[in-house]
Amino acid sequence: MMEQYGNGLATAEKYYSQYGSRAKALKSEGRKVVGYLSALAPVEIMTAANTIPLRLKGNVSEAITKADAHMETIVCPFVRNVFDAALKGKYDFLDGMVLPHQCDSIDRTNDVWSYNLNLPYWHFLNYPHVTDDPSIEFTQSILRIFINTLEKFTGSRITDEALTQAVKAHNENRRLMRELYSLRKADFPLISGVEMMKVLVAVMSLPVEESSALVGNVIKEVSGRETPVGEKLSRIMLIGDQIDDTAIIKAIEGTGANLVMDDLSIGSKMYWADVDITPDPVQGIAERYLRKLKLPTTCVTAGNNYQENLEARFGHIKQNIKDFKVDGVVLFIYKFCDPYGFEVPAMKGFIESTGVPVLYLEDEYSSSTLPRVKTRIEAFLEMIA
Amino acid sequence: MADDKKPRALATQAAAKIPKFVRGNMSETLKAREEGKKVAYAYINDGQDEIMRAMDIIPAWGESFSGVCAAKRDAEKYLQKAESDNFSRSLCTYATCTLGFDMLREEMSGEMPPGAPWGGMGRPDMIIGSGQQLCDPRFKWPQATQHYLQDVPVFVGSMYYPPWDPNINQKEQEKIYVKYATEELRACVGFCEKHTGRKMDWDRLASLVDLTDRTWDIFIDTYELRKAIPTPMDTGDAMNTMVPLTFNLGTQEAYDFYADLNNELKQKIEQKQGVADEEKYRILWGAGLPSWFALGDFQYFNINGAVFPAETTYRNAEKIERLDLPKTNDPLEHIAWRWVRFWTHWYDKARQRPGSIPKVERIIEYTEDYKCDGVVFHSAFSCRSWHAGIVQQAEILRKVYKDIPVLIMEGDIVDISSYNEADTHNRIDAFIEALETAKSKR
Numbered sequence: 001m002m003e004q005y006g007n008g009l010a011t012a013e014k015y016y017s018q019y020g021s022r023a024k025a026l027k028s029e030g031r032k033v034v035g036y037l038s039a040l041a042p043v044e045i046m047t048a049a050n051t052i053p054l055r056l057k058g059n060v061s062e063a064i065t066k067a068d069a070h071m072e073t074i075v076c077p078f079v080r081n082v083f084d085a086a087l088k089g090k091y092d093f094l095d096g097m098v099l100p101h102q103c104d105s106i107d108r109t110n111d112v113w114s115y116n117l118n119l120p121y122w123h124f125l126n127y128p129h130v131t132d133d134p135s136i137e138f139t140q141s142i143l144r145i146f147i148n149t150l151e152k153f154t155g156s157r158i159t160d161e162a163l164t165q166a167v168k169a170h171n172e173n174r175r176l177m178r179e180l181y182s183l184r185k186a187d188f189p190l191i192s193g194v195e196m197m198k199v200l201v202a203v204m205s206l207p208v209e210e211s212s213a214l215v216g217n218v219i220k221e222v223s224g225r226e227t228p229v230g231e232k233l234s235r236i237m238l239i240g241d242q243i244d245d246t247a248i249i250k251a252i253e254g255t256g257a258n259l260v261m262d263d264l265s266i267g268s269k270m271y272w273a274d275v276d277i278t279p280d281p282v283q284g285i286a287e288r289y290l291r292k293l294k295l296p297t298t299c300v301t302a303g304n305n306y307q308e309n310l311e312a313r314f315g316h317i318k319q320n321i322k323d324f325k326v327d328g329v330v331l332f333i334y335k336f337c338d339p340y341g342f343e344v345p346a347m348k349g350f351i352e353s354t355g356v357p358v359l360y361l362e363d364e365y366s367s368s369t370l371p372r373v374k375t376r377i378e379a380f381l382e383m384i385a
Numbered sequence: 386m387a388d389d390k391k392p393r394a395l396a397t398q399a400a401a402k403i404p405k406f407v408r409g410n411m412s413e414t415l416k417a418r419e420e421g422k423k424v425a426y427a428y429i430n431d432g433q434d435e436i437m438r439a440m441d442i443i444p445a446w447g448e449s450f451s452g453v454c455a456a457k458r459d460a461e462k463y464l465q466k467a468e469s470d471n472f473s474r475s476l477c478t479y480a481t482c483t484l485g486f487d488m489l490r491e492e493m494s495g496e497m498p499p500g501a502p503w504g505g506m507g508r509p510d511m512i513i514g515s516g517q518q519l520c521d522p523r524f525k526w527p528q529a530t531q532h533y534l535q536d537v538p539v540f541v542g543s544m545y546y547p548p549w550d551p552n553i554n555q556k557e558q559e560k561i562y563v564k565y566a567t568e569e570l571r572a573c574v575g576f577c578e579k580h581t582g583r584k585m586d587w588d589r590l591a592s593l594v595d596l597t598d599r600t601w602d603i604f605i606d607t608y609e610l611r612k613a614i615p616t617p618m619d620t621g622d623a624m625n626t627m628v629p630l631t632f633n634l635g636t637q638e639a640y641d642f643y644a645d646l647n648n649e650l651k652q653k654i655e656q657k658q659g660v661a662d663e664e665k666y667r668i669l670w671g672a673g674l675p676s677w678f679a680l681g682d683f684q685y686f687n688i689n690g691a692v693f694p695a696e697t698t699y700r701n702a703e704k705i706e707r708l709d710l711p712k713t714n715d716p717l718e719h720i721a722w723r724w725v726r727f728w729t730h731w732y733d734k735a736r737q738r739p740g741s742i743p744k745v746e747r748i749i750e751y752t753e754d755y756k757c758d759g760v761v762f763h764s765a766f767s768c769r770s771w772h773a774g775i776v777q778q779a780e781i782l783r784k785v786y787k788d789i790p791v792l793i794m795e796g797d798i799v800d801i802s803s804y805n806e807a808d809t810h811n812r813i814d815a816f817i818e819a820l821e822t823a824k825s826k827r
Binding site for chain 1: 520525526549553572744767773
């Protein structure tokens, strides 16, 4: 199976453009496919359950035509678009879904999803928003409930050994992805932002071993590229939640800049933090998802004063700006997003205090608004050039 | 500039007392410093009311301040101020309204911005939020506020309840949730002790928890009087009479208010005094926060013979005996059980009706108990917490219950720019016609 990933970028392109096709093929081989939303889904547990975790995405080029009959337009446009895709049958091969409690748009529409999709397996994983010790203990409890429901669904016990193996496999996957990211640190990045986006999207539809094989092959492939010569381009970081299409990246790179880093929920947010190997694997998983993942939906109150608190919340972005020599940041937030939206002044101010300008955009999960986004990106890039 | 708007006529004397109540709450936050008390920015239904009251912390309620600004049609200056610092108009306008107010006050070195409604809100000594399962702003709002009040310490606790899953018995999970919520409330006590320099008086807390139990009971007893035909009070008044339950829980004043309201409603029932001149249609307010700047719309319903004898909004209480709370000597654990069971106590009923969900079961229960002919929902564009899922609730209601007339109004809680009175009234007219048609078919 792994040989199919020999040509890494071509394979990434295939699974990017035919999203979910590999999971669908595995389903026809008798595997159970469990869809999920958000970086908070503990893929280690789904892997240990011998299911195929498939992170759902929408289609920015497709108008929402079915979802509005069931879900309010005040819901996150990404969530609405994915739900619309599911209603239209894009994910009709799913055996089940897990919705982690990331935000109101997911929490408050859990009934809408489960009622309309009516899949054999459904679970709402009720993560807390705070990260203190009682919250870790609580998270372990709700992860165990999740494990129990998966065991019932698959008919197989999920052993600690299987969980530890899955943790190791996903940590290795993250290590490889970080290695790939590091190839973007050079003055002339070895992989473009558009290519990287295709890899990031492709891997979220693959079993972990296949994902790692693909990333490994992409590393080999792009490492062999000759270093380009010419004028150094502006180096941009993109911040947001699930941006899973190349449209915005093309708008950035098509204007003569390199997207060299991201803080996206399908990107570096996913791959920077590993799960610690703990005697009880659920403990390590709980700590990773609640404390190590840098999502605005977890409320970090650490720090003796406000500046320290900002460091605890956004310090990783500052570090990445330094490591990837970022010249400018595009902060792209979906409309109706309270968790990200309420962070904008704090995050923007924090980043700008490092001397790096920020372009804040609030928009839809749709290519229909791309022209105006592109105009603003062009003006921003002109300013920082 | 605030519009000169004629206030809504109220059916009860109790509701007419509410502006004084709200003013009193806001004025306490302004007097606190000279009285040696601490002020906390606080958020409703976080379960922390009795803790704050037991420690003599004066809560400054953001939702109340924004509601007042909206009702006076004077929120725009604060919304615009927040927007000027990149807070989107699509975010919770309760939050952005107070954030704009905070920004202006800080720019004036802590002085009250001129024209702040009802004297404004006092600058807090602390912020007490909750990352609970009620809405995202409950933990993002405190964080965002601290950006402007950087010296003010923030506590964010947690108060969760088991999610609805028809295949999982919530009772198997409740203990996990209650244990967690209790520990979070204990952390809240620790935070309050640290920032007031006082120790919690646990006996006082226990007596306030008991007072809250009794307030929940008398609140429900009183609201159930509205089952009478004609109903003696409708949702238009309830959007006022919710104030003591929502903002003054754990105080004797709240209990006494409902005792007075109870007497008043009994008198009205005895005199067969209703809300509408002729009560033709009884409607349930099925979900959604109201447009505070357009409470007069309730009167428009009343003029057309439609009354709301019940609502789910701000009825965040239940008769304690119906919650079947396990006994405990720990007042914090009791608070946790009370809130967890409040959210889960429709689960068993929902499980008995295939295809139903707890929120719909609650609507069915009230529709039956209060003999309602239709259901009205309000969808506020800036609030996902209460308003996402309404379309689905209406759909399930019709499917598992009956083809009952439903109206989903659209607007906002604070931002008047989304509101069009003529359109709203046209939609109400059409709904009244639908009620009439449904009635004539019976």
